[in-house]
Amino acid sequence: MPTATDFKDYYAILGVSKTATPEEIKRAYRKFARKYHPDLNPGDKDAEAKFKDLNEANEVLSEPEKRQKYDQFGQHWNQASQGGSPPPGRGSTVSTEDFEQYGDFDSFINDLLGGMRGRSQSRTHTHQTAPGGFDDFGDGFRSQAPAPDTEAAIALTFSEAFHGVQKRLLLGAVALNGNRQNGTAPQDDETINVRIPAGAKPGSRIRIKGKGRPSVFSQQRGDLYLTIEVLPHPFFRFEGDDLVCDIPLRPDEAVLGAEISVPAPDGSVTVKVPKGVRSGQSLRLRGKGWTLPKGGRGDLFAKLQIVTPKDLSPIEQEYYEKIQANTSFNPRAQLEEIKL
Incomplete structure (x- = not known):
């Protein structure tokens, strides 16, 4: 008869709680079976012992009938499976007098579990070495590691x-x-x-x-x-799925509008810049962007950057001074009302 020191906590071996679902038990077994499989731990006696305990725990907890008996009778569950008498004081709430009405322990279990034995015995669980050197643990799980990618x-x-x-x-x-x-x-x-x-x-x-x-x-x-x-490109870049480039504009082009040439991946495109564009505004060039995997082209976004000249000719200096003296446009007018 097993002693207290012989008892194996199958739930602890698999690292699951006593309320674990069959799916959780299966996942835990597969995880540890791969870890401690002898083929992956050659000569490791501890891993071999753990692998044996894992198989034993999985065999019991994956079978509804065996798990029911294990939960009820603990270390004596196997006695119950073999038709022996239940040990006194272990888990069962049935009195000795009630138990004596059954001819043997199997009759008692069948009545207690409502015929679960017949249903669960139809499910087989295998652990065999198959061609190719892998182990088959049933339910389609094989311990062979998949080919590594x-x-x-x-x-x-x-x-x-x-x-x-x-x-x-x-x-x-x-x-x-x-x-x-x-x-x-x-x-x-x-x-x-x-x-x-x-x-x-x-x-x-x-x-x-x-x-x-x-x-x-x-x-x-x-x-x-x-x-x-x-690799980075000096002109084009990705912003998310969009292909983007920066296009510099002179102040007069931004104010008056212009036709400019914009580089695209397969050649330059003439683009009309509308009057009054602002720095940072983008022009969308449909069908001039990146190649699409299914064919065709995406869009190219030309982000406008207004660039002021550093060195002015005398006539440029004169006309900019005239514009400054005669303009009524104040881009900071709305800032006069800002307060803390």
């Missing part, structure tokens, strides 16, 4: 990202610049050609199937994910 960054110029480009990558270098782990990586001498489609933006990702690191279990390759980095 590789994350890496690839830098493109604005032109390469806008037009699209084909890059030749050395996978060993990609792994070293990405997240190489456990000393495993794709073959160092393997090179691949990667086609970056037109319209790649900073932060976008490209998936290359079967070019990640090999699994330590099956040697199956994971996927390679390339995160796009776009």
Whole structure:
């Protein structure tokens, strides 16, 4: 008969509460089974013992009938499963006289649980070694670690990202610049050609199937994910999803309006600046922005910046003085009413 020191708290082993749902128990078991699996801890006796306890705890708590008996009878639950007599003073509220009416302990349990035994016995739970060297713990869960994916960054110029480009990558270098782990990586001498489609933006990702690191279990390759980095451009920039550029204006162009030439990714565009624009105002150039992944073009926003001349010719000096002497415009008129 088990003693108090033989008792294993299956809830504590799995790190869950006694009110844990079946889904919580399953998640906890999977988490720790991966951590302490013997294949990942070769020669570690402590990990092997913990893995054994995890399997035992999961076997009991994942079965409704066994969990019911474990909750009611604790360390004696297995006795109850084998049809023995329940220990005195443990969990049950049924008196000795009430229990004697049953022929054996199984009859008592069947009556107590309302026939749960029949329903729960139809569900099987396996723990077997399957082809490929992984363990099958039932419910579709296998302890084989998935093939590891590789994350890496690839830098493109604005032109390469806008037009699209084909890059030749050395996978060993990609792994070293990405997240190489456990000393495993794709073959160092393997090179691949990667086609970056037109319209790649900073932060976008490209998936290359079967070019990640090999699994330590099956040697199956994971996927390679390339995160796009776009090198800064001296004129164009991204603001969110928009392509933006700054366009300088003379004071007279801002006041009187003008037609100006604005650079776009594929050539210059003539734009009409309306009268009275202010510094910081943007003009929207439809269809002149970034290449869209599904085709077409986005918009380009030309942000106007009024620039004053530093060196004036004599005639410019004269006319600016005349404007200053004769203007009635006061851009600070509304500031006269501001007080604390």
